[in-house]
Amino acid sequence: MANEHDKMLPIANVGRIMKQILPPTAKISKQAKETMQECASEFISFVTGEASERCRKENRKTVNGDDICWALASLGFDDCSNAVVKYLNKFREFEQERAAMNQINEDEDEAAAGPSNSSKSKYHSK
Amino acid sequence: MRQAGTYSRILSGGGVSGRTGPHLLPLARIKKIMKKSSVDVKMISGEAPLVFSKACELFIEELTKRSWDMTIQGKRKTLHKEDVASAVATTDVFDFLIELVHRNAADHVDDVSEDHAP
Numbered sequence: 725m726a727n728e729h730d731k732m733l734p735i736a737n738v739g740r741i742m743k744q745i746l747p748p749t750a751k752i753s754k755q756a757k758e759t760m761q762e763c764a765s766e767f768i769s770f771v772t773g774e775a776s777e778r779c780r781k782e783n784r785k786t787v788n789g790d791d792i793c794w795a796l797a798s799l800g801f802d803d804c805s806n807a808v809v810k811y812l813n814k815f816r817e818f819e820q821e822r823a824a825m826n827q828i829n830e831d832e833d834e835a836a837a838g839p840s841n842s843s844k845s846k847y848h849s850k
Numbered sequence: 851m852r853q854a855g856t857y858s859r860i861l862s863g864g865g866v867s868g869r870t871g872p873h874l875l876p877l878a879r880i881k882k883i884m885k886k887s888s889v890d891v892k893m894i895s896g897e898a899p900l901v902f903s904k905a906c907e908l909f910i911e912e913l914t915k916r917s918w919d920m921t922i923q924g925k926r927k928t929l930h931k932e933d934v935a936s937a938v939a940t941t942d943v944f945d946f947l948i949e950l951v952h953r954n955a956a957d958h959v960d961d962v963s964e965d966h967a968p
Contacts, residue, residue: 731886737875738910742929745911746918751928756917759931759954760910763938763947767909768880768902769887770946775898776891787884789897796905800943804908811904812897 732765771795875903916941 738761742752774795775787789812796805877899884898885891914929916937921929935951938944 731883733875733879733883733906741874741907741910742914745914746929749927750918750921753928753930755931755954756929756934759934759951760913762950762954763913763934764906764910765883766947766950767906768883771902771905772884772887772891776888780890786893786895787891787898788895789901792898792901792905799946801905801909804905804912807908808901808905812901815897815900 732761735761738764771799771801774799874907877903880906913937913944 735757739752739757742757742760743750746752771792772787772795775791778791778794779785779787793805793809793812796802796808880899880902881894884894884902913934917929917933920933920936921927924933931951931954935954938947938951
């Protein structure tokens with residue numbers, strides 16, 4: 725295998741996730757972390773492949789969050805799929821709220837700028 | 851788990867960049883891996899790497915837990931790559947990893963660099 729570290733998740737991040745689920749006294753060998761790193765990358769490829777196949781069949785070009793959720797369930801990662809659907813919905817709610825806040829801020833800015841000068845007619849007739 | 855943290859992580863997260871930010875996994879790297887997975891993958895929505903950052907975290911946790919069960923069965927305190935291979939062999943949903951872990955098992959020596967949480 726050619727050196728493909730940039731095609732894998734960083735080992736430090738992988739190690740951190742492993743540690744957080746294990747008891748504090750547990751030890752992890754370096755090669756176990758490397759194996760996990762490769763497994764995680766394979767997981768991404770595997771699920772993405774399934775998701776993109778669905779997009780291809782439906783003539784869609786963009787793989788989106790829902791496709792990933794669907795692929796996870798389709799491949800048997802049910803718990804993962806359920807948790808991830810909730811995560812995605814929270815993210816979308818947040819995005820909507822943020823968009824709404826931006827809209828409110830824009831409206832307030834406009835209001836603060838004051839009403840546009842109604843043209844006082846200086847029409848003098850002589 | 852860390853549901854409460856998830857939302858605040860998203861809030862302070864920011865966009866898809868090379869930085870990890872408060873996500874546990876770098877979104878740009880995830881996107882690279884996705885693109886590499888197949889020539890069919892052309893466009894990826896902004897949400898997809900974010901979804902994977904959570905999915906990968908859960909995947910790693912699940913595989914780690916099952917690997918640790920093997921470590922305990924072997925009455926050891928260090929998780930070795932053979933434990934990962936055993937967990938893969940005994941879990942149907944991880945069948946896609948069988949070839950990968952067997953390929954790795956071909957290099958024998960698993961050096962124990964002791965590594966525990968600070």
